[in-house]
Each structure stands twice: as C-alpha cells, then as structure tokens.
Amino acid sequence: MKNLFTIFMLVFLGNSAFSQSWTINYCSSAPNLNLGSNSYGPMNTVATANATNRTAVIYPSSQLTGIAGKELSIMYFYKVTLPAMLGSSANFKLYLAETTATDWGTAALDWATATSTATKVFDGDPQPIADGTAGWKGFNFSTLFTYSGTKNLAVFMEYTNPSASNSFTWAYEYTASCISTTNNNTTKYVNNTTGTPGTSLSSANYRRPYIGFTWTGACSSAVSVLATTNVTANSATINWSAGNPAPSNGYSYYYSTSNTTPTSSTTPSGTVGAGITTADISGLIEATKYYFWIRPECGSNSGDWSAMGSFNTSCLSTALPWTENFDSYTAAVGNLPPCWAQQAAATGNAQYSIANAATHTYNDPKSAPNYVTIYYHNNVEYYLWTPGFSMTANSTYKLKFSWAGDGVSGWSGKVYANNAQNPTGATTLNTFVTPSTTTSATYKDVSVDFTPSTTGVYYFGIGTNSTTTSPWWLGFDDFSVTDNVLATNNSNLDQAVQIFPNPTKDVLNVKGMIPTEVSIFTADGRTVPVKFEGSVIDTKNLSAGNYVIQMKDKNGNTTTKRFIKK
Incomplete structure (x- = not known):
C-alpha cells in the first residue's frame, strides 16, 4: 500500500497543484495513471446532455485517521482525463455524514432518507473547478464539517448538467486491501441522462473515488506554479497562484539545478510575505535549467512543496573573436x-x-x-x-x-x-x-x-x-x-588606446586618450549610467558581467573596447 500524498509531486497535472493536508491511502495505480471512471462518482461526466448522478460511498474510519478531529474545509477528487467541462448550468452537491454502518445493505438506497441527516458542504457550479487540465480538484465547503474519527464517513455526491459536455473520468479505488472487493454494497449509485437525478440508488459496487481533504488551521493550500518571467542570463522572476485559503505567513521557495523534490527538512532558498505570489531570483548561471518549488507558511507550520516549475536562463553575449x-x-x-x-x-x-x-x-x-x-x-x-x-x-x-x-x-x-x-x-x-x-x-x-x-x-x-x-x-x-x-573609428587611435585593469572592480583607467564622452553598454545592449573624470572611469556600481565601453575625444575620434566587471 502506498500513500497518494507521498508521490503527488511526481504526478502533478494541470492547473490544480495538490497541496492538501491528507489523502486516503490507495492500492490501485497512482491517480494520473488510474484507469478512471465516471460511474462511481463524484460526477457522471459523460458527453450527453442532461447527465446526472447520485452516489453514496462509505469510507471506513480505519482509513481516515489522518483527518480525525479535524474541521474539514475542502474536499478533493482527482480528474484523470483532460477535456474541459462544458456548459454553464451544471450543479454539484456534496454531503458528509458520520455513520456506524459499514455498507448500505443489499437493498436500493433511498436518497432522501440517506441524506436527511447529512451536512451539505458544497452546492454550486463545478465547471470552474473541474474545467481545464487533469489533476486534483478541490471543492471549498460552504459549511465546515468536523469529523470525529470514531465513526465511518458517508459521502454523498449529486451532479446534474443540462448541457452537452465532454466526457472525462475520475480516479477510483478498485484493489484490495484498501477495499473489500467482495462487498458490492459500500458504493450505491444511480446514473442517467434524463436531466432528473434518480431517487433510488439501485446500482451497487465496491469501487469508490480517490479523495483528499484540507482542514481549518492546516497550512495547506492549492498553489500552482505559473510562467516564469523576466528571465535573463543571471536572474528570473518566479510566479505562482495564491493559495486557497491563503497562508498567513506567505510562502517559501526553493530552487536548484537538480529536479529532486525538496523535503520538509530542506532549507528554503527564500521567503516572501503574506499576499505576495512572486519572487526575484538572482546570481544564476547562464544557459542553465533551473527547477523550483513553492511552499505555504502558516505561523509555526509549513505546508507541502508544490509541483515543480522550471525555466532556462538565457545566454550572455559571446566574446569576440x-x-x-x-x-x-x-x-x-x-x-x-x-x-x-x-x-x-x-x-x-x-x-x-x-x-x-x-x-x-x-x-x-x-x-x-x-x-x-x-x-x-x-x-x-x-x-x-x-x-x-x-x-x-x-x-x-x-x-x-x-x-x-x-x-x-x-x-x-x-x-x-x-x-x-x-x-x-x-x-x-x-x-x-x-x-x-x-x-x-x-x-x-x-x-x-x-x-x-x-x-x-x-x-x-x-x-x-x-x-x-x-x-x-x-x-x-x-x-x-x-x-x-x-567605420567611424580612427584605427590608429583604437590601437593606441588601452584600458586597465581588465577585468576591473572599482575603476577603469584609460591610456592613450582623454575621453570627453563615455558610454557603457551591457551585454544585451542596454546603456548604463557612467561617471568619469579625465582618464579614470568609475565602475564600482556596475554589476558583475561583460560590458562594452565607447569613448570619444575632443576631436571627435572614437574607440570601442570590451571589459569585464568582477
């Protein structure tokens, strides 16, 4: 048996980077490799218009110890396939209840009776959440639900979509010992395309959706890395989406030339405050691929590292000849x-x-x-x-x-x-x-x-x-x-003029001419401010790198040299 959370970083797909606090153990394949189904919940996401389902699943308390005593605030399901959900009138309802029952029995399950004592935690349009690429999809609760851990957890899912959509599937468990493959009554469901959800759940199975939860007070939020901007040879700006809920102490970030995922004991490369979702990185190596991860920070607690982002630094200009x-x-x-x-x-x-x-x-x-x-x-x-x-x-x-x-x-x-x-x-x-x-x-x-x-x-x-x-x-x-x-140079002057020391640190001395005009250009052609007095040029405020200096004397003769600032 493997824990789904431990391999999340390797299976991240789509826009919903999965950083919740807990996922149920799984015995079937990793979520992104899962067979996928839309039969056993959470939603009957077929292409046909008027698709509906009502699904009820019992998860045993022995598999839910990680959320015992927690006030649950978000529930997650894993979308396996990529197509977008179409339509603007879909609805998804999610109910939770504690139960001493281990299954629903052999008879059909009456929906109204089963949900009468359950807490409705989500009632809204699933399209903005389930849309887009594959990955974990989180449904924020309108009503928080505290799970005691002393009883089993009943999850009730209802879906309707009057519009024709795209068919896609959800990861589900189908392997012992995570479930009893001989007990077909732990999942009850009714799926149709009539537009009206069935009132009696007559279909039964042992299969059930993969699930995960976030709870209040947990330092856990869905952080997804976004495109890196302002990439140069030596610096870059990394960006990510805000967590939900937003972490109180901002975020840590870690970057490396290795794609090995950081652990909880890895020292971050840097941090930013609450509400900031960008960080500038400097001192990078040119023409190099970098990997980075983001982690929410909540007081004394740290969340989990996000999925991996990457970028390639550009090349400095090449020296001639x-x-x-x-x-x-x-x-x-x-x-x-x-x-x-x-x-x-x-x-x-x-x-x-x-x-x-x-x-x-x-x-x-x-x-x-x-x-x-x-x-x-x-x-x-x-x-x-x-x-x-x-x-x-x-x-x-x-x-x-x-x-x-x-x-x-x-x-x-x-x-x-x-x-x-x-x-x-x-x-x-x-x-x-x-x-x-x-x-x-x-x-x-x-x-x-x-x-x-x-x-x-x-x-x-x-x-x-x-x-x-x-x-x-x-x-x-x-x-x-x-x-x-x-073409505008006096070639004899160009040969006679020398600059030193080169590489330089604080000043650049000119021998062979007294410049009256001086321009300094970066390797990418940008002009930088320059101070000079006589034949001494101030370079101490320049960043390390390659530069071009162009000088003109009182007679209009010009010469161009290259130098390196240490």
Whole structure:
C-alpha cells in the first residue's frame, strides 16, 4: 500500500497543484495513471446532455485517521482525463455524514432518507473547478464539517448538467486491501441522462473515488506554479497562484539545478510575505535549467512543496573573436552547442544536428570529427541561429562558415542577422545557394559583413529550404565571427588606446586618450549610467558581467573596447 500524498509531486497535472493536508491511502495505480471512471462518482461526466448522478460511498474510519478531529474545509477528487467541462448550468452537491454502518445493505438506497441527516458542504457550479487540465480538484465547503474519527464517513455526491459536455473520468479505488472487493454494497449509485437525478440508488459496487481533504488551521493550500518571467542570463522572476485559503505567513521557495523534490527538512532558498505570489531570483548561471518549488507558511507550520516549475536562463553575449567547429559536442539528432537555437517544425533528421562522418555518405565534416547537418524539409525554411554577440553601432562584424551539399540541386540557403534568435524582422545578408545550383560535397566558404545601426546583442542565422524532394543533406562547419574596425573609428587611435585593469572592480583607467564622452553598454545592449573624470572611469556600481565601453575625444575620434566587471 502506498500513500497518494507521498508521490503527488511526481504526478502533478494541470492547473490544480495538490497541496492538501491528507489523502486516503490507495492500492490501485497512482491517480494520473488510474484507469478512471465516471460511474462511481463524484460526477457522471459523460458527453450527453442532461447527465446526472447520485452516489453514496462509505469510507471506513480505519482509513481516515489522518483527518480525525479535524474541521474539514475542502474536499478533493482527482480528474484523470483532460477535456474541459462544458456548459454553464451544471450543479454539484456534496454531503458528509458520520455513520456506524459499514455498507448500505443489499437493498436500493433511498436518497432522501440517506441524506436527511447529512451536512451539505458544497452546492454550486463545478465547471470552474473541474474545467481545464487533469489533476486534483478541490471543492471549498460552504459549511465546515468536523469529523470525529470514531465513526465511518458517508459521502454523498449529486451532479446534474443540462448541457452537452465532454466526457472525462475520475480516479477510483478498485484493489484490495484498501477495499473489500467482495462487498458490492459500500458504493450505491444511480446514473442517467434524463436531466432528473434518480431517487433510488439501485446500482451497487465496491469501487469508490480517490479523495483528499484540507482542514481549518492546516497550512495547506492549492498553489500552482505559473510562467516564469523576466528571465535573463543571471536572474528570473518566479510566479505562482495564491493559495486557497491563503497562508498567513506567505510562502517559501526553493530552487536548484537538480529536479529532486525538496523535503520538509530542506532549507528554503527564500521567503516572501503574506499576499505576495512572486519572487526575484538572482546570481544564476547562464544557459542553465533551473527547477523550483513553492511552499505555504502558516505561523509555526509549513505546508507541502508544490509541483515543480522550471525555466532556462538565457545566454550572455559571446566574446569576440569566436569560432565553433562542433568537435567538443556529442553527435546526436537535434543536438546543438549551448546558446545555439533552431526553428524547425519537424522532428528526427529534419533538424539541425551535430553529426560526424559516420552519420551518412552524402557529405563529411570539413574539420573532423563533427559538423552540423540538415535533412531536406520540402518548401519550409528552417533556421539555425548562432549565439548572441554584443555589437556596437556602426562597427562592422564578419561571419564566416563553410557549407557542403549532396550533389543535387533544389537547395536554397540564406544568411541573416537579427537581435533575436528568430526570423521575424531579420536582415538578409547573403544568399549562398539557390535551387538551380547543383551542390557539391566539396565545401565552399561564405564570408559576410554586418554593420548594426544600434548597439546591442545580435545573432547570425542560416536559413535553408529544399524546394523539391530531390535534395538530401546540407552540411555546415567552421563558423567564426570577428570584430572589424569601427567605420567611424580612427584605427590608429583604437590601437593606441588601452584600458586597465581588465577585468576591473572599482575603476577603469584609460591610456592613450582623454575621453570627453563615455558610454557603457551591457551585454544585451542596454546603456548604463557612467561617471568619469579625465582618464579614470568609475565602475564600482556596475554589476558583475561583460560590458562594452565607447569613448570619444575632443576631436571627435572614437574607440570601442570590451571589459569585464568582477
């Protein structure tokens, strides 16, 4: 027998992150792997209009010790399949009662009599709760219910939906020893599609829904992680939905490069106060995947860690000069070096991939052992993007690479530059092959210049398209990017000017010119405030990272340098 709660973190699905205080033990499969049914409650969620059910289940007190003496405030059921609940007029009623009976007997159960002494704890539209993706769905009680733990618990469920909907199922128990599979009278139900719930529960079974509860005073709330925002190379903002009920002392969060779920003894990475559902994380490593979890805090009590969220930090701009021949990486379909990217609505070989000479016979690396290949992808342009490079306005940069074909015509290939790894708004720099050209497995060299009009981070892109089904493979190798002399620079001055120390901490000294104007840019092209006096530039307030400094003297001569702030 396993406890459902202990594996929740591994089975989280949908928007309802499950963080209640207790779930009943289960013997059947984990909820997300459960067979699922809409026959045994909580709702007869079939597609047909006018679907209804009334279901009554007895849960033995021996299995409810975790909620004994608790004032229950939320009850949970697990939705297994994904479709949304349609319609705006559905209704779900939920009743609880304590009983000394262990089953309902062999006769049909009269609904009115059975529920006459029960407490109605929920009466409302289930659609906003049961809608959306699979996962635990919590129904907040309008009337709290205290369970003594000395008797068994009777749960009564009534559902009506006059609208045609989608069919979906709920996790249920069907395995001994959690239930007696020889006693078909612990669950009584009547399902129909007449629009009128049956008054006599004549169907009987031993199967029953998985359930869970939250109680008042428990530090437990449904927290679901939301999309991470403001992701940079070194920082990110994590977000989550507010718990219900909201925890009195806010939330703790934990993040790591490992996807191992934290435990109750794990020290949080940080905390935020009540009502705050966001946290800024800094000091991260570039081009790295991070995982994070959220935990509600209630005075001296802590809730359970939420389902796992994740995000990938971006890449810092790459220092120039730069080269890449792919030989340091594993040859595998879809694999590229860190900070490269591709846009391709395809899988398998129709992706840019690191390959080697053994991959196929159409072409080979220019510099062994590795290169990048792309398989034909008829009449769709696919893009391969380099890492980003910090570039200064009016400075000229040179991209070089080599390419080889497969001995047939039909390929088109272009070179782009853009301020994002995306073809939207990209500048076309070169066309290195047209469909009428019969390609060759002998490599050809491509060299293109790019002069940005504004300072920032830019990426080079390769766009390929097979206009017929004749081509097979293209190969690319030996990329490089170099920084040419600024078009507006005095090249002799640029060579004469030095900055030191580099890397620097508090100040940057200039030798070879006395600047009258100074601009400093971050790796992503943002201008930052700068103070300088004569040939001494104040850098102590800069964050650690890579920077570009542009200086002009009294004669209008300019020079651009790169430096690192420790």
